Amino acid sequence: MLMNMKDILAVANANYFAVPAFNTSSNMILKGIIEASEEMQAPVIIAIHPDELSFVRASFVKSVIEEAHKATVPVCIHLDHGASIDQVMEAIQSGFTSVMIDASTRSLEDNIAICKRVAELAHAVNVSVEGELGTIGTTGPEAEAGAEEIIYTNPSNAVTFVEATGVDCLAIAIGTSHGIYPKDKKPELELNLLKEIKSKVNIPLVLHGGSANKDSEIAESVKLGINKINISSDIKDAFYKKCREVLADPVIREPNSIYPPCIKAMKEVAYQKIDLFNAKGKAKLY
Numbered sequence: 662m663l664m665n666m667k668d669i670l671a672v673a674n675a676n677y678f679a680v681p682a683f684n685t686s687s688n689m690i691l692k693g694i695i696e697a698s699e700e701m702q703a704p705v706i707i708a709i710h711p712d713e714l715s716f717v718r719a720s721f722v723k724s725v726i727e728e729a730h731k732a733t734v735p736v737c738i739h740l741d742h743g744a745s746i747d748q749v750m751e752a753i754q755s756g757f758t759s760v761m762i763d764a765s766t767r768s769l770e771d772n773i774a775i776c777k778r779v780a781e782l783a784h785a786v787n788v789s790v791e792g793e794l795g796t797i798g799t800t801g802p803e804a805e806a807g808a809e810e811i812i813y814t815n816p817s818n819a820v821t822f823v824e825a826t827g828v829d830c831l832a833i834a835i836g837t838s839h840g841i842y843p844k845d846k847k848p849e850l851e852l853n854l855l856k857e858i859k860s861k862v863n864i865p866l867v868l869h870g871g872s873a874n875k876d877s878e879i880a881e882s883v884k885l886g887i888n889k890i891n892i893s894s895d896i897k898d899a900f901y902k903k904c905r906e907v908l909a910d911p912v913i914r915e916p917n918s919i920y921p922p923c924i925k926a927m928k929e930v931a932y933q934k935i936d937l938f939n940a941k942g943k944a945k946l947y
Contacts, residue, residue: 662947663729666737666759666889667789667829669704670865672946673888678939679868682706682739683931684893686713688724690900693924695728695736697931703940704735704947706759708891711740711748719755726756734944739791741891749779753788761791761832769794769818776826784827791889794822795834797869811836816857823862830865830889833858835882837870850878852885859886867891876937883939892934900927 673680683694685707698705707725709717722738729736739759740752749760762779764772776792783790795814814833823831835851859866865888868879879890903926907919935941 662732662735663726663758664735664737664947665787665789666706666739666791669706669735669737669947670830670888672943673704673940674865674886676943676946677884677886678943679883679887679890680704680706680737680940681931681934681938682708682741682867682889682891683896683934684708684710684713684741684891685725686710686717686897688721689920689924690896690927691725691728693900693927694896694931695732696924697928697935698734698736699732700928701932701935701941702734702944703935703942704737704944706737706739706889708739708741708893709757710742710893711744714740714752719751722755722757735947737789743779746775746779746782750782753783753786757788759789759791759829761793763793763832765793765796765832765834769822773822773825776822776828780827780829789829790827791830791832791867792822792826792828793832793834793867793869794819797832797834797837813851813854814858816854816861819858820861823864828864830867831862832867832869835868837868837874850874850882852878852881855882855885855887865889879937880939883937890934890938892930895934896927896930899930900924902926 685691725738737759738757740757742763743749743761749762752760762776764775780790796812835854867889868887869891900923903923
């Protein structure tokens with residue numbers, strides 16, 4: 662069931678759960694995520710970052726669309742961290758049902774102007790829009806792009822931003838970073854800040870950098886109003902760790918010998934995230 666993100670997250674917002682947005686950069690990862698979501702009967706967002714899209718190319722999106730139509734759960738296809746209006750328009754033309762325009766490093770005025778323009782263009786063709794206010798940190802070169810310094814979302818600015826842009830959901834900065842945290846770096850979410858933002862903003866809120874954070878804090882953030890959580894590094898880490906183990910055997914070379922155990926390892930992570938986000942069984946609400 663192919664949907665846009667506005668419709669998927671409206672149900673999550675009304676029922677206090679978060680929809681996982683799994684970054685998907687290959688057919689193997691796509692297969693595992695769709696299977697895990699169907700087995701858990703959870704809605705899912707297939708997120709594709711521009712760097713991932715440059716590798717898989719727009720033709721991959723056609724495969725995602727086909728799998729979404731066949732799926733027994735709601736599926737959204739989302740451009741993650743679109744950096745320009747041109748990238749967003751290319752994604753819409755390729756069949757994405759949702760786009761993120763990330764102008765969070767720009768001034769508030771510029772961020773508003775860019776997001777407003779994207780919302781006008783996307784909404785005309787029933788594509789939903791995510792904006793970001795504040796900055797997400799980064800944990801290293803293998804992580805998605807992020808800021809060296811986290812700038813926390815200002816609640817008053819969030820109200821102004823949502824009203825002025827017309828975006829369908831808002832990614833906020835409450836202390837997360839993209840990637841897997843090194844051992845000497847312990848993330849801590851500003852949950853009181855989340856409470857304040859949620860009390861002022863009525864659209865669904867998004868948490869980026871959801872990998873490797875404490876389960877207790879993630880679960881609490883869902884209870885407090887986070888409706889979409891991005892997971893990239895955790896599923897990729899599980900998939901490629903198992904790949905390295907499997908490929909230690911110098912003889913095997915066929916996909917059916919290599920990838921099934923890798924997909925299984927990744928699905929275990931996906932199950933855990935779906936459960937943690939209180940999304941298990943929520944497909945019945947659509």
